[in-house]
Amino acid sequence: MLNIRKYALGPVQTNCYIIANAARECLIIDPGEEGEFLIREIRKANLKPQAIVLTHAHFDHIGAVDDLRDAFHIPVYMHKKEKEWLGNPGLNGSGKYAQLPDYSIRPADAFLEAEKATTIGSFQFDVVHTPGHSPGSISLIFEQDGFAVVGDTLFKRSVGRTDLIGGDSKLLLKSIHDHLLSLDEETVIYPGHDEPTTVGEEIDQNPFLNGF
Template sequence: MMNVRSYSLGPVQTNCYIVSNKEKECIVFDPGEEAERLIKTIRSNGLKPLAIFLTHAHFDHIGAVDAVREVFDVPVWIHEKEVSWLADPTKNGSSKYAALPDYRVAAPAQDTIIKKEQQFEISNFVFQAVFTPGHSPGSISYIFEKDGFAIVGDTLFEQGVGRTDLLGGSTKILLESIHNKLLTLPEDTIIYPGHGNYTTVGSEMETNPFLNGF
């Protein structure tokens, strides 16, 4: 049974998830900001990070990547379509906000670029990386089928869906991703979004106003 810790970080309260096992190993998803807080939390809980996985490369999901990667010496995984976004503020969106610094993150090595949907097996972490574009062209959802949850970034929210007015966004593609990749999961699957509260597939099927009539 995996333990999922959630931390709302940075100026727009982006959810970072730390998924850990009984052996105190962990995987960090979307370390968006507040690197010192994350590093302290990992150390104080006696956790050993094995990797960082990104749902997409908008600035609020990548701000602490370099610091966490350097301290724990772990690989960073990201969709191939958004590798160039990491160091480009015009693509990752940080250049749109004068109050924010330009977010520039070092690109991962070639062998940590996700080019196709695939299953990852890292220690006893087993999960699927499925492509759910629409919010951004390289958005990925990570589905822990055996453990009954999915980390979906800004694709699907409680009573909402991801915005599509940013670079490479598409409402049509987003809704197709949600219906074809997420709503096909068991209804009791927990959805961990990039912002806000967690929800379930069944709850969103029944009550999410953005999905009605698709």
């Protein structure tokens, strides 16, 4: 059974998830900010990070990547469609806001293949390409454990914004319908912001998905 820790971090309270197994190995998903805090939390829990996985490369999901990879000497995984975004404030969105510094992160170490079962360390999950919020958005499906980490694709009673670079509202809804609503209705959805939900709740109650 996997243990999931959720931390809402940074100026827009982006969810970082730390997923740990019984051996205390862990994956760090979307460390958006507050790197020193996350490092302390991981060490306090005696966890052994295996990798950082990014659901997409917007600034609020990547801010602490270099702090964590340097502290734990671990690789960073993402979708190749956004490989140029980490170091480019014009693409990752930080350049859009005068009150923010320009976020420039070193390149990813490896790229995840979508529609394929993936193993990182002892963790096994499916990677599905769910573009629409951004071109390289992915969702991580832990089917045996009954949950999915979906970045900013689907939220509780809402969906991801599509007014940023590469956003596409029709493609977003198609991604949600094809890859997320098709999961078991009891599957817990862990989004990039706000609280978890389930597939069944969103089928029944999400006003943006009424057409499905």
